[in-house]
Amino acid sequence: MKFNRRQFTLGSASLLLSGMVPFKANSSRLDNKKNLVVIMLRGAMDGLTSVPYIHDNTLEKVRPDIVVKKLLDLNSDFSLHPKLSGFHKLWKINEASIVHATNIPYTGRSHFDGQNLMESGGTIPYKLKTGWLGRGIDVSGLEGLSMSLPMPLLLRGKANQDNFFPSKLNMPTRNLVDILKNHYSDEPLLRSSFDKLISRPISMTKAPNNKNLKTLARIAGSELKKVDGPRVAVFEVFGFDTHAAQGGADGEHGQKLKQVDYTFDVLKKTLGDTFKNTLIITLTEFGRTLVQNNGYGTEHGYGTSILLGGGLVKKSQVYADWPGIKENNLFEGRDLNSTLDARSVYCSAMSVCFNTDFQLLNKEVFPDKKLKNLTDILFKV
Amino acid sequence: MNKSFFRKVGFGLGVDESIPSEPLEWSISQIEKLPKLNWSGPIYSLKEMMEFHGNYNYQDRRVLRKKFKKDRKAYQIEKRFLKYKTGHYYFEPLWLYIRHNEAVNGSSPVFQRFLHFWGNHFAIQKKNAMYSYDVGPYHREVIAPAMLKNIEDLVYEVTISWAMIHNLDNTKSIGPNSPKAFKYAERGKTANLNENHGRELLELHTVSPNAGYSQNDVIDMSKVMSGWMHRIPKMSSRIHKREENVPVHFIEEYHDSGPFNILGKKYVEGFGTKAAREMLRKVIKDLVKKPACIEFISKKLCNHFVTQNPSEEIINPVIKAWKKSNGDLKTIHSEVLKQAYKFSHLRKFQQPETWLLQFVKMSGIEYFPNDMSYDFKTMIPRNKDRVRRVCRNLGQLPFRPLQPNGWSDFEEDWLSPEFLFRRIGILNSLKQKGKLSHLDKNYLDQIIELNFDNDNEVKTFLNKVSNNEKSVAFFSSKWMLKT
Known part of the structure; x- marks a missing residue:
């Protein structure tokens, strides 16, 4: 894969952001380039904090110290966390929607098993060695590049993807590069990583350090905007595991949601017209308990919400088969239930953004289950 | 000769060193005693680090935030000076240099490799400013000495350490069947557990999900752990200014009185504070004997020191040594070294x-x-x-x-x-x-x-x-x- 037409001038040393995955699109696809941005929310994002149910006063009763106030209006049943103000602006113009009471098919409440499954798209932890996005890339005949130091499981497919995270370091001389290339030839993973590395233009190894989240989102946006530029971006936000000090509007969970909001807001501003061909979607391992604990936090739960933004969103809506949050509605008497396999949303999103048949993606990427095709319901097809 | 062994279990040999004639003995001798500190620069005790962090917390929370409530810019300037004063930016590089010095210049690189392994197994995550104060002394004063004891001691001492109790929020937990919960109920409030530490004790530190524990096991483990926290000083107390930066204690008022069912075994607490306090050790003693725990940690050790995804031929001797010695860490470490020596031709990508x-x-x-x-x-x-x-x-x-x-x-x-x-x-x-x-x-x-x-x-x-x-x-x- 060659990147000679693109000049990367961005930089960050922050590990909090995993970055983006630019695809070199096949020429036939250039006219209809659609962007997919996935934001991984590690630590279990609380769907009832980001999108609280307000139809009754249950949340106020069970979360007296952390219930979020000064909410942003959505509809008569749900509101939005005040730190998601950028997302709310999109909602007002039919460019944001929410899927609620959903999760990947995992009820074990372990972060690490859960994160493995949210990235692999499987049902048995650590069984699959590739990620659902990586497999979707393979099926759709694309190639990827992650802008991160590690290669997230989400992006690993059959083909080895490239990754890049700007630094001030330099490659050695061409002579040494050739010697090392030959030297690594009997180590498959080492060799393929090195091959990817040396196919980069020099500009990719020259960048100032920059830890600013907004800057990274802005740069991701400017790359996604290019006709032959990136087609997919992946961000990671850590720190949603708020067993303590989850807080209300200004608590720890709110601060993390603010970071998510930056991504929506900055991408909207940076992408300009291209935003109409873009879909931004969140992904987390599970939700959190309905009832607060004594540390002003919540415990590991099950059902949560997915935030969707971009011009490819069909309309502002909270899509949910709402199970209720009264005691007898809860999963195992404690968690918001999940009434929709979240993989249906992700499979539908890939189908729309990669111009690839839903059934084919379902079969190749999530073969263990016939998923619900939500492309007509959630997206502009 | 298996010279790669010196890098597999240590950091290699420097040009001023000679090749040990008996590599295995060379390595085993290093895990049998606490190495003498080589570092000659500044070093601080856990107690001192608690004071630095306590000062940081108190000044920030109780003084600066109040004083500069209406002037955010002035608050940020003053907070930066507070960070200098309390070593906020200093301690992480200091402790890293100490760690690296002991690895490179110390007398026992093999001991240091095991210390790095256990420090990562019992990881402290960066959640707030505390990591730059607590991780260094936690490795030096909690993990390192316990590496010469039994796995039960290591797990127990880590579990009740200042760093881990705070990192996994156990200090916020109240047993539903505890005196404190009853007081809450009298005021119409609900007291409940924080499951974070109980869950990770099972999942990451001992038996792993392979043990097939349920949510009820996690809840009961968290109940056993309730009460392990810092003392909450009264406002009038002299140590009030140290906030949560005081040693961890068992406070029965917050402890759930059980009974507890964990992985199929019922634990009934005897009468009195001592019985309540000892329940955690009792459960840990059983956990580290579970086959799932022995297999999980033995595999992890072999994966680190021998090769990725080690075969049963490599892991089984470590499991056997664990069982035979009832979890004696010197014996377990020694067997890992034997396997690393025997299989030194197998290669492992280095972190x-x-x-x-x-x-x-x-x-x-x-x-x-x-x-x-x-x-x-x-x-x-x-x-x-x-x-x-x-x-x-x-x-x-x-x-x-x-x-x-x-x-x-x-x-x-x-x-x-x-x-x-x-x-x-x-x-x-x-x-x-x-x-x-x-x-x-x-x-x-x-x-x-x-x-x-x-x-x-x-x-x-x-x-x-x-x-x-x-x-x-x-x-x-x-x-x-x-x-």
Whole structure:
């Protein structure tokens, strides 16, 4: 894969952001380039904090110290966390929607098993060695590049993807590069990583350090905007595991949601017209308990919400088969239930953004289950 | 001779060292006693670090936030000075340099490798400012001494340590069947558990999900753990200003009285504080005897020291040693070393920090600052903070794993194009600055002869490289990346 037409001038040393995955699109696809941005929310994002149910006063009763106030209006049943103000602006113009009471098919409440499954798209932890996005890339005949130091499981497919995270370091001389290339030839993973590395233009190894989240989102946006530029971006936000000090509007969970909001807001501003061909979607391992604990936090739960933004969103809506949050509605008497396999949303999103048949993606990427095709319901097809 | 063994379980041999005639004995002798500290610079006790952090917390929460409630800019300026005063930016590089010095210049590199392993197994995640104060002394004063005891002692001492109790929020937990919960109920409030620590004790620290525990097991484990917290001082108390920065105690008022059902065994608490306090140790004693725990940790040790995804042939002797010795860590570590020696031909991709320390040791490069003292008044000078920049560039800040399961020990998580570039790029940058000029052919030959059985093959490879790039090529070679 060659990147000679693109000049990367961005930089960050922050590990909090995993970055983006630019695809070199096949020429036939250039006219209809659609962007997919996935934001991984590690630590279990609380769907009832980001999108609280307000139809009754249950949340106020069970979360007296952390219930979020000064909410942003959505509809008569749900509101939005005040730190998601950028997302709310999109909602007002039919460019944001929410899927609620959903999760990947995992009820074990372990972060690490859960994160493995949210990235692999499987049902048995650590069984699959590739990620659902990586497999979707393979099926759709694309190639990827992650802008991160590690290669997230989400992006690993059959083909080895490239990754890049700007630094001030330099490659050695061409002579040494050739010697090392030959030297690594009997180590498959080492060799393929090195091959990817040396196919980069020099500009990719020259960048100032920059830890600013907004800057990274802005740069991701400017790359996604290019006709032959990136087609997919992946961000990671850590720190949603708020067993303590989850807080209300200004608590720890709110601060993390603010970071998510930056991504929506900055991408909207940076992408300009291209935003109409873009879909931004969140992904987390599970939700959190309905009832607060004594540390002003919540415990590991099950059902949560997915935030969707971009011009490819069909309309502002909270899509949910709402199970209720009264005691007898809860999963195992404690968690918001999940009434929709979240993989249906992700499979539908890939189908729309990669111009690839839903059934084919379902079969190749999530073969263990016939998923619900939500492309007509959630997206502009 | 199995010279790769010195890198597999240590950090390799430097040019001023000679090859131990009995490598296995050389390694085993190092895990039998607590090594003498080699570091001659400043070092602080856990108690002192609690005071620094306590001062930081108190001044920030109770003084500055109130004083500058309406002036955010002035608050931020004052907070920066508070951070200087309390060593906020200083302690992480200081503790990293101490850790690296003991690895490179200390008498027991093998002990240090095991300390790095356990420090990562019982990882403290960066959640707030506390990690720069607590991780260093937690490794030195809690984990290191316990490595000479039983696995039960290690798990127990880590579990009730100041660092872990706070990192996994146990101090916020109240047993539903505790005196405190009853007081809450009288006021119409509900007291409940914080499951974070109980869950990770099962999942990450002992039996792993392979044990097939249920949510009820997690809840009961959390009940057993309730009451382990810091004392909550009254406002009038003298230690009030230290906030949560006081030693961990068992406070029965917050402890659930059970009974508890954990992994099929029922635990009924006897009468009195002593019985209540001892319940946690009782449960840990059983957990570390579970086959799932023995297999999980034995495999993890072999994966770290021998090879990725080790076979049963490698793991089984460690499991056997564990069972036979009832979890004696010296015996377990010794068996891991025997397997690493026996299977030293199998290679393992080295984590960035291990590779860095092997490079520092074998190259003899100028790495440690001459003076790590600090004035506690200004920003820490760049040369005293270099260690953090190098580790960040390599992608592994040892004291700041992103999640409580620590840093990955699998090749595929580290061998991305960018991670590979960082190692080569750092070497190239050092070469360009003239820092590797002492690594001439003669020097490199010495390192190779000390550390490689395939010395002729390595030398032949380097013969193809121009003189001024030999050092970059050598430390980027597949033999250095995978040991």
